[in-house]
Amino acid sequence: MKYLLSFVLWISGLAAIAQPRPSTQTIARPKLVVGIVVDQMRWDYLYRYWDRYGEGGFRKLVREGFSQEQTMINYLPTFTAPGHACIWTGSVPAIHGIAGNDWIYSASGTSTYCVYDSTVQPVGGSWRAGQMSPRNLLTTTVGDELKLATNGRSRVCAVSLKDRASILPGGHQSDGTYWYDDSTGTFMTSTYYRTDLPGWLQQFNARKLPDSMLRAGWTLAQPEKNYRHSTADSTPYEGRYKGEKTPTFPHTSFRPGDYGAIRALPAGNTLTLELAKTLLTAEKMGTGADPDLLAINLASTDYVGHQFAPNALEVEDLYLRLDRELAQFLAFLDQRYGKGNVLLFLTADHGGAHNPRFLQDYKIPAGQFTEGDMGKNMQHDADSVFGVNAPGIQKDAQRSVVRFFNNYYIYLDDTLIQSRGYNREAIIRRIRQYMLGRPGIADVVRLDDPSVLLLPEPIRSRIINGHHKKRSGDLIVIPEPGWFAGYAPTGTTHGTWNPYDAHIPLLFYGWNIPKGRSTQPGSMTDIAATLCTLLQIQMPNGCIGTPIRFRESSGN
Numbered sequence: 001m002k003y004l005l006s007f008v009l010w011i012s013g014l015a016a017i018a019q020p021r022p023s024t025q026t027i028a029r030p031k032l033v034v035g036i037v038v039d040q041m042r043w044d045y046l047y048r049y050w051d052r053y054g055e056g057g058f059r060k061l062v063r064e065g066f067s068q069e070q071t072m073i074n075y076l077p078t079f080t081a082p083g084h085a086c087i088w089t090g091s092v093p094a095i096h097g098i099a100g101n102d103w104i105y106s107a108s109g110t111s112t113y114c115v116y117d118s119t120v121q122p123v124g125g126s127w128r129a130g131q132m133s134p135r136n137l138l139t140t141t142v143g144d145e146l147k148l149a150t151n152g153r154s155r156v157c158a159v160s161l162k163d164r165a166s167i168l169p170g171g172h173q174s175d176g177t178y179w180y181d182d183s184t185g186t187f188m189t190s191t192y193y194r195t196d197l198p199g200w201l202q203q204f205n206a207r208k209l210p211d212s213m214l215r216a217g218w219t220l221a222q223p224e225k226n227y228r229h230s231t232a233d234s235t236p237y238e239g240r241y242k243g244e245k246t247p248t249f250p251h252t253s254f255r256p257g258d259y260g261a262i263r264a265l266p267a268g269n270t271l272t273l274e275l276a277k278t279l280l281t282a283e284k285m286g287t288g289a290d291p292d293l294l295a296i297n298l299a300s301t302d303y304v305g306h307q308f309a310p311n312a313l314e315v316e317d318l319y320l321r322l323d324r325e326l327a328q329f330l331a332f333l334d335q336r337y338g339k340g341n342v343l344l345f346l347t348a349d350h351g352g353a354h355n356p357r358f359l360q361d362y363k364i365p366a367g368q369f370t371e372g373d374m375g376k377n378m379q380h381d382a383d384s385v386f387g388v389n390a391p392g393i394q395k396d397a398q399r400s401v402v403r404f405f406n407n408y409y410i411y412l413d414d415t416l417i418q419s420r421g422y423n424r425e426a427i428i429r430r431i432r433q434y435m436l437g438r439p440g441i442a443d444v445v446r447l448d449d450p451s452v453l454l455l456p457e458p459i460r461s462r463i464i465n466g467h468h469k470k471r472s473g474d475l476i477v478i479p480e481p482g483w484f485a486g487y488a489p490t491g492t493t494h495g496t497w498n499p500y501d502a503h504i505p506l507l508f509y510g511w512n513i514p515k516g517r518s519t520q521p522g523s524m525t526d527i528a529a530t531l532c533t534l535l536q537i538q539m540p541n542g543c544i545g546t547p548i549r550f551r552e553s554s555g556n
């Protein structure tokens with residue numbers, strides 16, 4: 001017995017030696033990660049308005065942070081949902097599956113919105129705005145990996161006016177993802193995340209900030225003569241607000257209760273940043289032992305950009321206002337967390353083209369086409385050549401070999417092609433021939449053909465990276481530079497491979513970020529890879545990016 005006892009003691013002593021004591025040394029990580037994605041911010045806006053910015057906003061990020069100057073979007077199409085998905089997953093549509101803001105499943109021909117989810121219900125907002133979740137996103141995000149790395153202790157939240165621009169950044173395990181409901185003028189979520197709105201958000205919504213914002217409208221922040229970087233206030237290239245006769249300041253025609261109008265006003269950014277500050281404070285983000293993460297999307301820059309196009313007075317005023325609010329937000333972070341304790345980055349989900357008529361007036365080749373009209377004509381052409389709707393075929397059986405032309409993708413109806421024994425190769429040849437005869441079309445690329453390899457870079461790799469086998473179409477249309485698929489003669493849009501759509505700002509600032517500037521080419525997918533390298537956590541499971549090498553330099 002005595003021997004047995006000493007044997008047990010000996011064994012337990014051995015176990016004590018074998019078991020390492022818990023270490024007090026932890027990995028150095030920031031208290032908080034904040035990502036600010038300025039929707040449709042072209043890289044050149046950093047410098048176009050440089051002399052107009054104050055010291056505490058964009059200039060502070062460039063001077064005291066690290067600017068990765070040549071960051072390009074490395075897939076097509078350059079739309080919002082793929083952009084946000086890419087930033088936070090480090091992946092591309094071919095892998096993360098967010099092939100557009102909407103897409104068509106090739107197998108069934110049914111279309112879906114990128115974050116639509118019929119299995120969830122709205123929380124704190126309307127049905128139309130509320131059946132949303134990240135279920136269509138096929139990979140993890142930085143936030144998901146942060147939670148996995150810290151045994152779920154890190155908290156991850158996301159805010160935006162747009163559902164897709166908070167849901168995709170927030171990822172699958174978000175603790176709070178909130179977006180704006182036009183019908184109520186309040187922020188909401190869905191049952192994917194939780195069954196009620198947190199008390200602090202109910203209080204925030206009860207402040208009814210959009211009411212006073214709509215009453216105030218939008219006036220120029222400075223005397224008009226100071227706006228040297230923009231066209232005159234009234235040009236034919238600009239869209240008008242509802243109820244306006246001219247697209248000119250002051251913009252004050254907003255009806256009370258027209259809450260959707262907030263989106264295309266600078267106030268939309270003000271509202272989102274106010275929500276971000278309230279969330280950080282109320283949720284005590286960045287006060288635990290592990291880093292928390294907040295993804296912020298400022299969406300009003302996109303709506304204003306679409307309506308007015310880059311050279312409008314409105315865009316200059318919008319960025320001056322944003323610069324000021326950014327300065328206040330950075331000061332808020334410094335004051336709350338202490339300088340250098342927050343790892344922050346600022347980027348964009350895509351850029352934006354100039355208005356084609358504006359470019360034409362500068363004698364630059366440009367133009368636009370509508371996918372709706374062009375698609376119908378393409379269908380008619382192909383169907384008549386192949387006798388799809390020839391006499392004798394019942395009207396209700398009338399179909400087209402071209403199912404859709406959407407997001408630059410042409411989808412063929414393979415069920416019809418097979419059932420009627422059409423020659424698929426001949427149909428593709430005919431579509432290419434027809435499309436290449438239209439103005440502004442540079443190429444129609446077939447994704448399952450090795451000739452895709454003969455395309456020049458970066459178009460080739462961006463087509464390949466952007467094409468999801470089950471969600472993208474059979475052929476992709478590449479417009480000539482300066483051309484795009486759009487519906488309005490005013491304003492602008494984005495979606496192509498060209499630098500104006502694909503070149504985005506990328507600024508890192510704060511925790512462990514040296515001052516510097518690099519002109520080394522990089523990709524949007526590098527953002528997530530860099531964040532994970534800094535945080536010393538695993539990269540998202542579809543990440544193809546390369547971490548940025550920060551080198552200190554004197555800056556500018």
Ligand SMILES: [Zn+2]
Binds near residue numbers: 039079080081083349
């Ligand atoms: Zn966008």
